[in-house]
Amino acid sequence: MQRKTVQYDYTISFGDCDPAGIVFYPNYSRWMDASSVNFFHNCGLPPWREMQKTHGILGTPLLEIHTKFHQPATYGQTLQIYTSVSEWRAKVFIHKHVVMRAQDLICEGEETRVFCIQHPENPDKIKAIEIPEEVKRLCEFESP
Amino acid sequence: MQRKTVQYDYTISFGDCDPAGIVFYPNYSRWMDASSVNFFHNCGLPPWREMQKTHGILGTPLLEIHTKFHQPATYGQTLQIYTSVSEWRAKVFIHKHVVMRAQDLICEGEETRVFCIQHPENPDKIKAIEIPEEVKRLCEFESP
Amino acid sequence: MQRKTVQYDYTISFGDCDPAGIVFYPNYSRWMDASSVNFFHNCGLPPWREMQKTHGILGTPLLEIHTKFHQPATYGQTLQIYTSVSEWRAKVFIHKHVVMRAQDLICEGEETRVFCIQHPENPDKIKAIEIPEEVKRLCEFESP
Amino acid sequence: MQRKTVQYDYTISFGDCDPAGIVFYPNYSRWMDASSVNFFHNCGLPPWREMQKTHGILGTPLLEIHTKFHQPATYGQTLQIYTSVSEWRAKVFIHKHVVMRAQDLICEGEETRVFCIQHPENPDKIKAIEIPEEVKRLCEFESP
Incomplete structure (x- = not known):
């Protein structure tokens, strides 16, 4: 059994880079x-x-991120981001992103996220929910 | 003796927020x-x-970031970012950023950074250097 | 009688600039x-x-922008943006933004905008409305 | 003879959209x-x-932009941007960008740009140059 991994490609733009000529890291x-x-x-x-209409879910905001930058990259280069979920807990899941430029490891990130809805008592706030079982089932493993 | 801390203020814009109505976290x-x-x-x-002209220094790229998000924030709110250096090593320093909205802790980040120059053998690459002593001296403590 | 003009200040960040060392113009x-x-x-x-809760208004999306760039600017410099409404029509208004760096004119922009609500028949679409009279009254002239 | 047009595709991200749920227009x-x-x-x-190494050229900064927005778009949708040069003058050229979502016209932009180099007397400034003939030749028409 293999954890599901999805690849997302992105070609770096001139405007994604800073005066040092490399990707401005928040990008x-x-x-x-996006991945x-x-x-x-x-x-x-x-x-x-x-x-949001069917389950009230607004998205998956972050509790924590941890990113390591191995090599700089610049515009015109294409990145491959390999994204998976390394852990599902009741209300929290861990995303793993590995950013490659062909064979070169550019950076790696781990994100701790929740599924959230509008807060039932205050529409200006959001609230984490138990992750729906159908979501876990859909996302957990490679279809054979 | 107290570590030098510098405050940076920023008022969140409409365009800094995502369809969930809260700050898009890479911001x-x-x-x-900026801080x-x-x-x-x-x-x-x-x-x-x-x-760059005097020391060849291009900036302080990142090796690693680690951020915890405590509460969401939205446009029109003003953040106070308190930034210090929590550790100086020979080639690496650790930045600490505490992001507040008045009394509310919004998020906290730790960044591992280097000072870098253009690589002497390849102008398309960058290279970490020993942090100049004068930089450490200027940045280390509050002037009394 | 004088048209109301509001000043918005912004200090350019390193990450707002591109590999040519100047502000990446979409910023x-x-x-x-923001202004x-x-x-x-x-x-x-x-x-x-x-x-949105009181009038259903989601914001003021754009129909058209027209910007002239007079001089480049770079990080660490503070801009003053002077914003006014140069024309109110039934459903459309024209915003004028003059971006200065102290005495230097950096750029000027004209924006054609509407006030919009969620489309009554399709919540995924938006719809322009007549600009409420109270909005025009509040925004039109300097209070004496 | 046909003017050369190059297509650039982009899939809109969640973070490219604002609290109204549509693309934040500076994007x-x-x-x-990028196109x-x-x-x-x-x-x-x-x-x-x-x-920059061979011709000193830093890029093609803007003198003017003029954009019309026809329909909003949102995340998950893929845009096709059709880019051409509608006019070459001695020092200035006009870019035309037509942004489609399949058959729907989303927006159209016209950009007035120059090719620039570092200013010979002040390395902190930039300077427009005559557009090299080889650039015009390469970019002007579809190869048959």
């Missing part, structure tokens, strides 16, 4: 987030705007 | 980076574009 | 948008998330 | 800029960091 978090959304879409989940 | 890294540059400026260091 | 649109929201806030309008 | 400028760099790359020009 790696942006691309990991997270792409992961769930690839697993068969509808966009959050549909999940 | 916290952008503001921590890092502001920290060094406040310590008396010239901008990197000047440091 | 000027981001700051003009637009700040303009309405300064006129006494509540945030869009409150306007 | 369209970011993607047009501009992609256009020149597709025409056979090396990246600006190589052009």
Whole structure:
């Protein structure tokens, strides 16, 4: 049995780089987030705007991120981001993102996230929920 | 003796927030980076574009970040980022950023950074250097 | 009688600049948008998330922008954005933004915007509305 | 004879959208800029960091942009940006970008740009140059 991993490709733009000529690092978090959304879409989940209507789910905000940067990258280069879920707990899951440029490891990130809904008592707040079993089932393993 | 801490204020924009109505989290890294540059400026260091001419220094790229998100924030709210250096090693330093919204702790980040120059053998690469003693001296403690 | 003008200040970050060392130009649109929201806030309008509850208003999306760039700017420099409404029509208004760096004109932008609500027949779409008279009254002129 | 047009595809991310659930409009400028760099790359020009070594060229900063927004778009949707040069003058060229979502016209932009080098008398400034004839030749028409 193998953990499901979804690949997301991104070609770095000129404007993603800073005056040192390399990727401005917060962009790696942006691309990991895009790869997270792409992961769930690839697993068969509808966009959050549909999940909001059916399950009240607004998205998967972060509790924690931990990223290691191994090598700089620059514009015109294409990155491959390999995204999986390394752990499912009751209300929390851990995303693992490995960012490669062909054979070169560029950076690796671990994100701790929750599924959240609008807070029932205060529409300006959000609230973590138990992760629906169907979500786990869809996302957990490679279909054979 | 007290470690030098520099405050950076930022008012969250509409465009900094995502469809869930809260700050899109990579923006916290952008503001921590802005607060890092502001920290060094406040310590008396010239901008990197000047440091490049005098010391060859291009900036302080990251080896690692670790951020914990405690509460969401939204547009129109003003954040206070308190930035310090918690550790200086020979080639590496640790930045600590505490992001508050008045009394509320929003998030906390730790960044491992190096000072870097253009690689002497390959102008497309960068290279970490020993942190200059004058930099450490300027940044280390509150002036009494 | 003088048209109301609101000033918004922003200090350029390292990460706002591109490998040419100057502001990556889409950021000027981001700051003009921030200055637009700040303009309405300064006129006494509540945030869009409150306007949504009371008037259904989601924000002021754009029909058109036209920007002229006069001089480049770089990180560490502080910009002053002077924002006003140069014309109110029934459903459309024209925003004027003048971006200065002290005495230097950096860029100027004109934005054509509408006030919009969720589309009554399709919650995934938005719809322009007649601009409420109270909004025009609040925003039109300097209080004496 | 047909003007050369290069297509650039981009799938909108969750984080590209604002609290109204639609693309935060400065992102369209970011993607047009990415499509501009992609256009020149597709025409056979090396990246600006190589052009800087051989021709001193830092990039193609903007003098003016003019964008019309026809329909909003949201995350998960893929855009096709069709980029061409509608006019070459001695020092200035006009980029045309048409942004489609399959058959739907999302927005159109016109950009006035120059090729620039570091200012010979002040390394902190940039200077427009005559557009090299070889650049025009490479970019002007579809290869038959």
